[in-house]
Amino acid sequence: MTSDDMPAGGELPAAGKAKGEKLGLDLLDRVTVRKRARMVAIGGIMVALAFGAIVGLIGGRWPGVIAGAIVAVPVVLLALSEARRTVWLEGTTVHVRAFGTRRVDLAAADGLDLLVTDLRGARTVGLFVRGGKKAINVALSMYAGTGGRELGIYQLRRLADALAARGDTPGLVFSELLVAQLRAEARGLAAAERPLYRLGSLAPAGRMAQKLHPEAVSKFVTSLD
Incomplete structure (x- = not known):
């Protein structure tokens, strides 16, 4: 990506736009944001599964499930928050x-x-x-x-x-x-x-x-x- 084709964060104003009007300040478009959030969620779930499997081998099934959930839930919530932001x-x-x-x-x-x-x-x-x-x-x-x-x-x-x-x-x-x-x-x-x-x-x-x-x-x- 070069500076010459750098995309803008929004459109130029139409004539007469009021300063009190709602103006979007999102730097990235919604498609890109959701794709990034999805990758974060997938990565978090994979780490949670691996961690849960290790704990499960040591402590049994339910401790493994709980450990995996403790890791996965915050990451998934973070991804959802970013997708909606x-x-x-x-x-x-x-x-x-x-x-x-x-x-x-x-x-x-x-x-x-x-x-x-x-x-x-x-x-x-x-x-x-x-x-x-x-x-x-x-x-x-x-x-x-x-x-x-x-x-x-x-x-x-x-x-x-x-x-x-x-x-x-x-x-x-x-x-x-x-x-x-x-x-x-x-x-x-x-x-x-x-x-x-x-x-x-x-x-x-x-x-x-x-x-x-x-x-x-x-x-x-x-x-x-």
């Missing part, structure tokens, strides 16, 4: 739905962080929002090698506007980051030259999930053109 923006509020719905208002969020996850060779850069004892991670981009996938232009623009409306330093820093990402895309820069890719590359390898230090993000944004 969808994220959207209404006004300045981010919503996420899986088995239930959580929402955090960007305008009143207690904390903003850049979360980088590294899984199976793909590095995902997300906006981690906390507020009202709830937290939501909005995936902004996913890169593998020199290509990847990014949220669409309109999605990034709306997020940038909502963050800028906070009026505080964290909101302005993240807003400027997203605006810089839009400028890089407008200039036709390759994925490796875009701000989100470069920031994601700053995270040390070998960790599944990590937050970049706010000062590092602020310093990086200040250094951008």
Whole structure:
């Protein structure tokens, strides 16, 4: 996958779309998400069967069944949750739905962080929002090698506007980051030259999930053109 054929996370707005309208923020399409969730579930069940068989050989049939269930059930529930998960923006509020719905208002969020996850060779850069004892991670981009996938232009623009409306330093820093990402895309820069890719590359390898230090993000944004 190259940066030239990088698919967008959503469609451009039609004329007259209201800012309070529901706007999808899913980075991956539903087919891809469900396929990934199915693979996770299958992998979890296979591990559970193997573990249950080993315990069964040692302790008997029922201990083996119970041990297998203990391993399988959480993994299957996680896969189902991922398959059902969808994220959207209404006004300045981010919503996420899986088995239930959580929402955090960007305008009143207690904390903003850049979360980088590294899984199976793909590095995902997300906006981690906390507020009202709830937290939501909005995936902004996913890169593998020199290509990847990014949220669409309109999605990034709306997020940038909502963050800028906070009026505080964290909101302005993240807003400027997203605006810089839009400028890089407008200039036709390759994925490796875009701000989100470069920031994601700053995270040390070998960790599944990590937050970049706010000062590092602020310093990086200040250094951008």
